[in-house]
Amino acid sequence: MKAMILAAGLGKRMRPLTDHCPKPLLPVAGKPLIVHHLERLQKAGFKEVVINVSYRAEQIIQALGDGQTYGLRIHWSQESTPLETGGGIQNALPLLGEAPFLLVNGDIWCDYLPSQAMLKGDDLAHLVLVDNPAHHVDGDFALEHGRALTHGTPRYTYAGVSIIHPALLAGQPTGAFALAPLFKHAMNERRVSGKRFTGHWVDVGTPERLAALEHFLSP
Helix, strand or coil: CCEEEECCCCCHHHCCCCCCCCHHHCEECCEEHHHHHHHHHHHCCCCEEEEEECCCHHHHHHHHCCCHHHCCEEEEEECCCCCHHHHHHHHHHHHHCCCCEEEEECCEEECCCCCHHHCCCCCCEEEEEECCCCCCCCCCEEEECCEEECCCCCEEEEEEEEEECHHHHCCCCCCCCCCHHHHHHHHHCCCEEEEECCCCEEECCCHHHHHHHHHHHCC
């Protein structure tokens, strides 16, 4: 199974830190945030990683290269303008192939990676869900008997980690579009499973949360 890291965002909430540095390269605990993802993927047995880039793409590509330093092979999916989550994945499908793949948001911290075996039957996605953080108290989805649902209680927050079948994006037009509506449509067809993760997770979306993660990881 291949993995994809979403790293094409503008990082507006991280300004001024991202005025001259793309968010994936912001340092935390002595190394760029995205390097923590690469190291975790390598330890989990992944060999190939697709990374989509747009804002300051050349800085990210120059920093990570072909991935050999991290024991991986990196494939780059470049976007002239950010295509959002869904459009970015669709643009990268030629690099990902026809098999399910692991999707990781580049701006989160999570010490859990689901296996391909979590995607079963004719499901189109398997989502990792977490308890709602203070900045997202209403959550995203419900979870009932291992199925992710658009409605219900309690609600949980999508962790930015999932297993995706490429068929989830079938029929979508090219260009920028979000991933969440595709999740919801598949949920309505009962084709999305989910797992609640209760370990350490952070949406590293603001300078304050980046500083909090730095404090957590510091010896």
